[in-house]
Amino acid sequence: MTDDLLARHRAVLPSWMPLYYAEPIELVSGSGRRVTDAQGRSYLDFFGGVLTNMIGYDIPEIREAVERQLATGIAHTSTLYLIRQQVELAEKIAQRSGIPDARVFFTNSGTEANEAALLVATNHRRSHQILAVRNSYHGRSYAAMGVTGNRNWSASGLNPLQVAWLHSGDRVRGLLARLSADEQVDAAVEDLREVLATQTAGDVAALIAEPIQGVGGFVHPPDGLFAGWKKVLDEHGILFIADEVQTGWGRTGEHFWGYQAHGVTPDLLTFAKGIGNGFALAGVVGRAEVLESVPAISFSTFGGNPISTAAGNAVLDYLIAHDLQANAARVGAILADGLRAAVGELDCVAEVRGKGLMLGVEFVRPGSSEPDPALTNRVFEAARDGGLLTGKGGLHGNVLRMGPPLTLTEEEAREGLAILVDAIRSAAGVAA
Ligand SMILES: Cc1ncc(COP(=O)(O)O)c(C=O)c1O
Numbered sequence: 203m204t205d206d207l208l209a210r211h212r213a214v215l216p217s218w219m220p221l222y223y224a225e226p227i228e229l230v231s232g233s234g235r236r237v238t239d240a241q242g243r244s245y246l247d248f249f250g251g252v253l254t255n256m257i258g259y260d261i262p263e264i265r266e267a268v269e270r271q272l273a274t275g276i277a278h279t280s281t282l283y284l285i286r287q288q289v290e291l292a293e294k295i296a297q298r299s300g301i302p303d304a305r306v307f308f309t310n311s312g313t314e315a316n317e318a319a320l321l322v323a324t325n326h327r328r329s330h331q332i333l334a335v336r337n338s339y340h341g342r343s344y345a346a347m348g349v350t351g352n353r354n355w356s357a358s359g360l361n362p363l364q365v366a367w368l369h370s371g372d373r374v375r376g377l378l379a380r381l382s383a384d385e386q387v388d389a390a391v392e393d394l395r396e397v398l399a400t401q402t403a404g405d406v407a408a409l410i411a412e413p414i415q416g417v418g419g420f421v422h423p424p425d426g427l428f429a430g431w432k433k434v435l436d437e438h439g440i441l442f443i444a445d446e447v448q449t450g451w452g453r454t455g456e457h458f459w460g461y462q463a464h465g466v467t468p469d470l471l472t473f474a475k476g477i478g479n480g481f482a483l484a485g486v487v488g489r490a491e492v493l494e495s496v497p498a499i500s501f502s503t504f505g506g507n508p509i510s511t512a513a514g515n516a517v518l519d520y521l522i523a524h525d526l527q528a529n530a531a532r533v534g535a536i537l538a539d540g541l542r543a544a545v546g547e548l549d550c551v552a553e554v555r556g557k558g559l560m561l562g563v564e565f566v567r568p569g570s571s572e573p574d575p576a577l578t579n580r581v582f583e584a585a586r587d588g589g590l591l592t593g594k595g596g597l598h599g600n601v602l603r604m605g606p607p608l609t610l611t612e613e614e615a616r617e618g619l620a621i622l623v624d625a626i627r628s629a630a631g632v633a634a
Contacts, residue, residue: 207240218357222594223586232259235607235614237591245586246618249593253416253448253560253605256476257520261609264479267516271508279508281308281501287511294518295487298458299471305493308485308506312447312474313341315484316410318500319470320345320363322488323441326495327407332363333397333440334410337370337597339417340445349410352418352597366401368431369393370415371423374552374564375571383424390423391430398438408441408469413460416448419596420555420562420603428464441492444468447484448560451476451518452527453608455534455558463557476608481513526608530558533615537561537604540619545626550577561604563626564596573598580629588621 208226228240235258238244250256257264271277271287279285288308296304309315324330334340334349341347348361351370369378369390378386398406409431414422428442435442449460450473461468469492474484485506486493504510521527538561541554549568556562565574565581578600585592585602593603606618626632 222582224583227586234258234260235610243589245589245591246614246621247591248604248606248618248622249591250605250607251480252475252593253453254475254478255480255607256451256453257479257517257526258607258609261479261520263520264513264516267512268481268509271512274508277507277509278504280503281506285506285508285511287508287515288506291506291511291514291518294515295473295485298518299487300459300462300467301469301471301487301489302467303490304487305490306485306487307493307502308483308511309474309502310482310504310510311341311484312445312472313343313346314502314505315447315472315474315486316340316346316349316443316445317343319410319443319472319486319488320349320408321500322486322493322495323408323443323470324363325497326492327405327439327441329403329405329407330363331402331406332365332408332410333368333394333402333406334365335368335370335412335415336376337372337415337418337421338410338412338445339415340410340412354597354599355417364402366397366406368397368409368411370418370421371427372421373555374566379571386424387427387430390427391434394431394434398434404438406438406440408443409435410443410445412445412447413449413463414454414556414560416560416603417595419564419601420560421596422555422557425463426465428461428466432464432466441469442466443470443472445472447472447474448605451521451608452530453558453560453605455527455531458527460557477514477517478510479513479517481510483510483514521608524609527558529610530608533610533612534558534561536612536615537619540616541622544619544623548626548630548632550574550630551626556604559604559606559608559610562595563602565600565602573600575599577629578602581625584625584629585621588625590618590621590625592622 292306336351444461470488552564
């Protein structure tokens with residue numbers, strides 16, 4: 203019984219771990235892009251467990267790869283022993299990363315991946331000064347939280363790093379909001395120079411940035427901004443870390459990695475979520491000379507274990523064989539165009555944004571840039587009532603987020619689009 207489970211959840215799990223929906227749901231089975239809850243209600247899933255069920259539910263190739271590994275009797279060995287699946291996956295990721303002479307270190311979560319990236323960057327540069335971006339989210343450990351620019355997720359002021367903050371690519375509010383794309387790039391680069399000169403001791407270790415800010419409501423800077431930043435970083439020898447936890451593996455449709463929209467190559471790249479399609483798998487890729495900057499033993503008991511890397515290999519092979527990046531571009535365009543046409547002009551919609559199958563709708567009070575989280579929540583609940591799971595996000599909780607599995611079909615995209623448009627129109631009180 204869900205009600206009973208909810209009471210038990212509340213009695214034993216911490217209240218700061220949020221549950222979606224006024225009446226939270228328990229998902230008990232799934233297939234393809236659809237899930238069923240404990241009440242037998244079925245939903246089309248446009249959030250995929252926060253962009254993590256990247257291929258979808260119950261995919262035979264992934265299930266069979268994991269079952270084959272389980273059948274060997276070995277679920278775990280520790281990384282003190284050779285793990286064939288891990289080496290194979292590292293080879294594939296290194297080759298696809300775009301980073302020359304790449305090494306891969308596997309972890310269990312995006313938080314740990316960013317923690318590892320920050321460790322090697324600070325060691326490599328012998329500096330604990332970091333540049334981070336406002337409205338970012340990088341994880342829940344001290345260092346990852348320390349570079350997170352979102353008050354809602356900043357549970358502690360304790361920070362092992364010294365952080366200076368850059369502007370995000372927010373087009374709705376903030377100092378750079380209403381500039382043209384070129385002006386925004388120029389202003390952001392000028393801001394970086396000023397931040398370096400005024401808020402740091404010069405010898406900064408790294409800049410960490412998400413190509414599209416996930417938790418931040420799919421805010422992203424104009425293409426090319428990272429190149430403007432990188433030019434300045436290179437003048438100072440500062441490393442660039444691309445957090446690809448949400449944007450990786452072709453989700454943006456146009457590229458395999460989000461950073462590629464900017465014509466730069468990062469020194470370090472972190473990945474998580476989708477590569478395990480639900481199995482705990484994450485990591486950091488970096489140039490050997492940077493990633494080798496660990497002057498002590500460092501290992502992760504579970505990182506890159508035989509089960510998760512069996513899944514990871516199957517996920518990556520499936521993704522490439524089915525060219526899911528192209529699917530993300532094609533099906534994402536149906537969703538984005540459909541949303542823009544149907545609700546883009548409503549005065550409660552500030553922006554329909556994102557790339558590929560990573561799309562957000564930002565809601566404001568009509569005719570202003572004042573966030574409207576209450577309306578967002580009504581849309582969110584109405585979509586669920588209509589049989590569609592979505593996500594929420596943004597600094598003000600006023601962005602509806604869509605990050606469906608990359609296997610989403612055109613029919614499913616149209617079906618979800620219709621539910622979304624109805625939900626937005628009914629919640630906003632607009633006649634159909
Ligand atoms: C961009 C980004 N980085 C890092 C993380 C942290 O990943 P995890 O929750 O696996 O620790 C997240 C999680 O949402 C994320 O979106």
